[in-house]
Amino acid sequence: MRDRLRALLPDLALVALTMVVAATLLLGGAPETDRVTDLGHQLRCPVCQSESVADSRSDTALAMQARIGELVDDGWSDEQILDHFVARYGDWILLSPPLELRSAALWLLPPVALVGVLLALQRWRTRAPSGLDDDLSAADQRRLSSAIAELRRREEDRP
Amino acid sequence: MTGVIGMTGLFTALLGAVGTVALAALTAAHRPRLRAHLRVAVHVLVLGTLVALAALLVALLTDDFSIRYTAENHARATPMLYTIATAWAGLEGSLLVWSGVLVGFVGLLVRQVGRHDRLGLLAVAVTAAVTLFFLTMIVVAANPFVPVDPVPADGPGPNPLLQNHVLMAVHPPLLYVGYIGLTVPFAFGIAALMLGHAGRDWVARTRTWTLVSWTFLTAGVVIGGLWAYEVLGWGGYWAWDPVENASLLPWLTATAFLHGAIVQERRGLLRSWNVILVLLTFVLTILGTFITRSGVIASVHSFTQSEVGPWLLTMLVVTALASLALYAWRAHELDTGVRLDRPLSREGAYLVNNLLLTFLAAIVVLGTMYPVLVEAVTGTQVSVGRPFFDRFAVPVGLVLLAAMGVGPLLPYRTARPREVWRRVRPAATAGVAAGALLLVVGVRHPWVVLTAVAAGFVLASIVGDAARRRPRIRGPRSVRGSQLGWWGGQVAHGGLALVAIAIATTGGLSKTETLDLEVGDTAGAHGYDLRFDGIRERDEPNRIVREAVIAISRDGRELGSWGPSLNEFRNQPAAIGTPSVRTTMTEDLYLALRDLQPDRVTLEIIHFPFMWVLWAGSAVMMIGGGIATAGRVVARTPRRASPTTPAAEVVHADA
Numbered sequence: 080m081r082d083r084l085r086a087l088l089p090d091l092a093l094v095a096l097t098m099v100v101a102a103t104l105l106l107g108g109a110p111e112t113d114r115v116t117d118l119g120h121q122l123r124c125p126v127c128q129s130e131s132v133a134d135s136r137s138d139t140a141l142a143m144q145a146r147i148g149e150l151v152d153d154g155w156s157d158e159q160i161l162d163h164f165v166a167r168y169g170d171w172i173l174l175s176p177p178l179e180l181r182s183a184a185l186w187l188l189p190p191v192a193l194v195g196v197l198l199a200l201q202r203w204r205t206r207a208p209s210g211l212d213d214d215l216s217a218a219d220q221r222r223l224s225s226a227i228a229e230l231r232r233r234e235e236d237r238p
Numbered sequence: 239m240t241g242v243i244g245m246t247g248l249f250t251a252l253l254g255a256v257g258t259v260a261l262a263a264l265t266a267a268h269r270p271r272l273r274a275h276l277r278v279a280v281h282v283l284v285l286g287t288l289v290a291l292a293a294l295l296v297a298l299l300t301d302d303f304s305i306r307y308t309a310e311n312h313a314r315a316t317p318m319l320y321t322i323a324t325a326w327a328g329l330e331g332s333l334l335v336w337s338g339v340l341v342g343f344v345g346l347l348v349r350q351v352g353r354h355d356r357l358g359l360l361a362v363a364v365t366a367a368v369t370l371f372f373l374t375m376i377v378v379a380a381n382p383f384v385p386v387d388p389v390p391a392d393g394p395g396p397n398p399l400l401q402n403h404v405l406m407a408v409h410p411p412l413l414y415v416g417y418i419g420l421t422v423p424f425a426f427g428i429a430a431l432m433l434g435h436a437g438r439d440w441v442a443r444t445r446t447w448t449l450v451s452w453t454f455l456t457a458g459v460v461i462g463g464l465w466a467y468e469v470l471g472w473g474g475y476w477a478w479d480p481v482e483n484a485s486l487l488p489w490l491t492a493t494a495f496l497h498g499a500i501v502q503e504r505r506g507l508l509r510s511w512n513v514i515l516v517l518l519t520f521v522l523t524i525l526g527t528f529i530t531r532s533g534v535i536a537s538v539h540s541f542t543q544s545e546v547g548p549w550l551l552t553m554l555v556v557t558a559l560a561s562l563a564l565y566a567w568r569a570h571e572l573d574t575g576v577r578l579d580r581p582l583s584r585e586g587a588y589l590v591n592n593l594l595l596t597f598l599a600a601i602v603v604l605g606t607m608y609p610v611l612v613e614a615v616t617g618t619q620v621s622v623g624r625p626f627f628d629r630f631a632v633p634v635g636l637v638l639l640a641a642m643g644v645g646p647l648l649p650y651r652t653a654r655p656r657e658v659w660r661r662v663r664p665a666a667t668a669g670v671a672a673g674a675l676l677l678v679v680g681v682r683h684p685w686v687v688l689t690a691v692a693a694g695f696v697l698a699s700i701v702g703d704a705a706r707r708r709p710r711i712r713g714p715r716s717v718r719g720s721q722l723g724w725w726g727g728q729v730a731h732g733g734l735a736l737v738a739i740a741i742a743t744t745g746g747l748s749k750t751e752t753l754d755l756e757v758g759d760t761a762g763a764h765g766y767d768l769r770f771d772g773i774r775e776r777d778e779p780n781r782i783v784r785e786a787v788i789a790i791s792r793d794g795r796e797l798g799s800w801g802p803s804l805n806e807f808r809n810q811p812a813a814i815g816t817p818s819v820r821t822t823m824t825e826d827l828y829l830a831l832r833d834l835q836p837d838r839v840t841l842e843i844i845h846f847p848f849m850w851v852l853w854a855g856s857a858v859m860m861i862g863g864g865i866a867t868a869g870r871v872v873a874r875t876p877r878r879a880s881p882t883t884p885a886a887e888v889v890h891a892d893a
Binding site for chain 2: 171189
C-alpha cells in the first residue's frame with residue numbers, strides 16, 4: 080500500500096501543480112489590458128497598407144486612436160465604439176470581419192476543413208490495405224509466412 | 239551597350255533552358271548518350287544567366303541610365319552597398335536574380351545526376367522548365383534591359399524603405415535561396431509521379447533538398463522580421479501582412495514535409511501524401527510570388543499596373559491544375575498499402591504534426607486571399623488582419639508546440655499509454671513548474687503562461703532525451719548521419735520553443751508609452767528617464783538624417799544616448815522614420831518617432847521583455863537545420879550503387 084502511494088507521488092504532484100496553475104489563471108482575474116490599444120488593434124488604419132490603428136503612426140491613425148480614447152473615457156462599451164467606426168467607414172474598417180453572410184466562409188471554412196481532414200484520416204486508417212499484400216499469389220503468401228516464421232524461430236534461438 | 243550585352247545573356251540563357259529541358263527529358267527517355275550534351279546545355283544556361291546578371295550589376299555600378307531598370311530604380315547618390323542591393327529592389331531585377339538563383343540550383347542538381355538516373359534527369363527537366371518560364375516572362379513582360387530614350391542624367395533611386403538598413407542587402411537573397419530552392423523538391427515530386435515510383439531514393443533526395451531550402455527560408459523569414467522591427471518602426475516584427483504570409487506559407491508545408499519524409503524513410507508510410515506536400519509547397523511559392531509581384535493585394539484594381547500579374551496567375555493555375563491532374567492520374571501507383579498501426583506512436587505524432595501544419599497553412603491562405611476573392615466577386619472590400627490570424631494560429635501553435643514535446647518520446651509502431659506517461663511525466667512537470675514560476679513572479683497573462691508551460695515542456699523533454707541517449711560518435715557513416723539528423727531536429731525544436739516564448743512575452747507583456755518632450759525636458763517611461771537633447775542633422779550622399787538625440791538614464795545613472803531619426807531621401811517625397819533600440823539581456827527599449835519638430839519631439843517608447851530570445855531562438859533553429867543537413871551529407875550512400883545491391887540498412891538513433 081505504501082509503495083503504491085509512493086509510486087503515485089509524481090503523478091499526484093503533477094496533477095496538483097497543474098490544478099494550482101489552472102486555478103490561478105482562471106480565478107486570478109484577467110490582467111489589466113489597455114482598452115484603447117486593444118480597440119486600436121481591431122481597427123484598420125484607413126490610409127495605410129494592412130496596418131492597424133494602434134500600430135500605424137499616420138495622422139489619421141493617431142486621430143482615430145485619440146478618438147477611441149475619448150469614447151472610452153465617455154464610458155462607451157467596446158461594441159459601441161467599434162460600431163461607431165463601422166458606421167463611418169463600413170465593415171472594411173474591422174480587421175476581423177464580423178460573422179455575417181459575406182464573411183461566413185472565412186469563419187466556417189477552418190472548422191469544416193478540420194473536420195473533413197479528420198474524417199479523411201479515419202477513412203485512410205481503416206481502409207483495408209490495398210497494394211502489396213493483395214497482389215501476392217497464394218503460393219507467395221505461403222512462402223512469405225514460412226519465411227517470417229523461420230526468422231522468428233532463429234531470433235528465439237539466439238542466446 | 240550593357241543593355242545589349244544583358245539582352246544577349248538573357249537570350250543565351252533562354253536557349254540553354256530550352257536545351258536543358260529537351261535534353262534532360264530525352265536522356266530520361268532511355269537515351270543515356272545525350273547526357274554529355276545535357277552538360278553543354280546547362281553550361282550555356284548558366285553562362286547566359288551570369289552574363290545577364292553581370293550586365294545588370296555593371297549598369298547599376300557604372301550609373302548607366304540607358305536601360306530601364308537603372309533609370310527607374312537607381313540614383314547616382316545611392317551608396318555602393320545599396321546599389322548592389324538595388325539589383326533585387328525592383329520588380330525586373332528581382333525576377334532576374336530569382337532566375338539566377340534557380341539556374342544555380344539547376345547547376346547543382348545536374349552535377350548529381352548520372353546518365354541512368356531517370357528520377358534525377360526528370361527533376362532537372364522540370365526545374366529547367368520552371369527556369370524557362372521565368373526567363374520568358376522576364377524577356378517579354380519584365381525586361382530590365384529595355385533601352386531608354388532620352389537617357390536621363392539621374393534616377394529616383396530605390397524605394398527609401400529598401401535603402402534604409404543594411405539588412406535589406408541580406409534578407410532578400412537568403413529568402414530567395416530558400417524560396418526558390420523549393421522548386422527542386424517539386425521537380426522531384428513531378429518526376430516521381432511521372433515514373434510512378436516514390437521510393438527510398440526519392441524521399442532521401444527530396445528531403446535533403448528541402449532541408450537546405452528550409453534552413454535558408456527560416457533565415458530569410460526571420461531576418462525579414464528583424465528588418466521590420468529595426469526599420470519600419472511600428473514596434474513589431476510580424477503583422478500578418480500578405481507579403482509576410484507569402485513567405486510563411488511554403489515554410490509551413492515544407493516543415494510538414496520534413497516530418498512526413500522521416501515517417502516515409504522509416505516506415506514507408508505517407509508516400510503519396512509527401513508528394514502532395516512538395517507539390518503544394520511549390521504552388522504556394524508561386525502564389526506568394528503572385529501576391530508580392532502582381533500588386534493584386536493592395537487592391538484588385540492595381541492588377542493591370544503590373545505586366546507580370548497575368549503571367550504569374552497563369553503559372554499558378556497551370557502548376558496547380560497540372561500537379562493535381564498528374565497526381566490524380568498516377569498517385570495510386572505510389573501507394574504501398576502500409577497503414578498506421580496505432581495512433582499513439584511516433585508515426586501518429588508525425589501525422590498530427592502534418593495535419594496541424596497544413597491546417598495552419600490553409601488558415602493563412604484563407605485569411606490572405608479572402609479579401610481579394612470577396613472584392614473580385616462582390617466588389618466590396620473586407621479586411622482580414624491580426625485578430626483573425628491570431629485567433630487560429632495561437633491555439634494551433636500551442637498544440638503543435640506541446641506535440642513537439644511528446645512526439646520524440648514515442649516509439650514507432652505502437653506505444654503503451656502507461657509507458658508514454660512515464661516518459662512524458664518529468665518534462666510535463668518541468669513545464670507546469672515553469673508556468674507556476676511565472677505566476678509566482680506575477681505574470682498573469684494566460685497566453686504567456688500557457689506558452690511557458692508548453693515551451694518548458696518541450697525544452698525539458700529535449701534535455702531529458704539528450705541525457706538518456708548518449709550521442710554515438712563512432713560507427714558507420716549512415717549511423718552518424720542519422721544521429722546528426724535526430725539531433726539537428728531536436729536543436730531546431732529547442733529553437734522553436736525559445737521563439738514561441740519570445741513571441742508570447744513580446745506580444746503579451748510589451749507596454750507602450752507616449753512622451754511629449756521639448757528640448758531639455760526630461761520625462762519618465764518604463765522606469766527610465768529620457769531627456770531630449772535636440773536634433774542632430776547628418777548629410778549623407780543619398781539622404782538627410784534628422785536624429786532626435788535622446789539621453790537615457792536610470793536612477794540618475796547616464797546610460798548613453800539613442801537617436802530615432804527621420805530620413806529624407808533625395809527625389810522621394812515622404813521622409814522615413816527609423817526607430818532606435820536599446821537592447822539588454824532583459825529587455826529592449828524601442829524608441830520610435832511620432833513627430834519631430836525643431837524644438838519638440840513626440841516619442842513612442844515600447845518596452846519588450848527578453849526580445850533577444852526571439853532572434854537567438856531563430857538562430858538556434860537555423861543551426862538545427864544546418865546540423866540535420868550535415869547529417870544528410872555524412873550519411874549519403876554512394877549514388878551509383880548497382881541496383882542489385884540493396885541499400886545498407888540504416889540503424890537509426892531513435893529508440
